[in-house]
Amino acid sequence: MAVLISDTCINCAACIDECPVEAIVDEDDNPTGEEIYYVYADKCVECVEHHDVPACAEACPTEGCIVWDDVVDGMPAMESRGDKGEPVIED
Numbered sequence: 001m002a003v004l005i006s007d008t009c010i011n012c013a014a015c016i017d018e019c020p021v022e023a024i025v026d027e028d029d030n031p032t033g034e035e036i037y038y039v040y041a042d043k044c045v046e047c048v049e050h051h052d053v054p055a056c057a058e059a060c061p062t063e064g065c066i067v068w069d070d071v072v073d074g075m076p077a078m079e080s081r082g083d084k085g086e087p088v089i090e091d
């Protein structure tokens with residue numbers, strides 16, 4: 001997948017404008033129907049060649065909300081990425 005927004009998301013909108021590839025949608029456009037923000041895995045480039053760390057996770061005020069998911073075949077992946085389920089930004 002890329003990165004995943006988990007259900008601790010508080011819909012604060014801090015992440016959405018930080019994404020360089022517009023991979024994030026808000027709760028109204030979440031295709032799963034969950035009332036939280038959502039990352040399209042087929043768009044997320046893990047911020048490779050844009051930022052040193054994923055910009056969404058850096059902007060997110062909710063500790064551990066944005067976690068790593070599986071790498072998507074054919075999509076960029078950060079060399080320093082953690083395992084699936086680990087927070088992208090460790091506090």
Ligand code: SF4
Nearest residue numbers: 019044045047054056
């Ligand atoms: S990791 Fe980067 S490319 Fe992926 S959703 Fe977050 S800001 Fe967008």
Ligand code: SF4
Nearest residue numbers: 009010012013015060
């Ligand atoms: S910044 Fe974090 S808490 Fe705010 S909408 Fe994005 S994922 Fe949810």
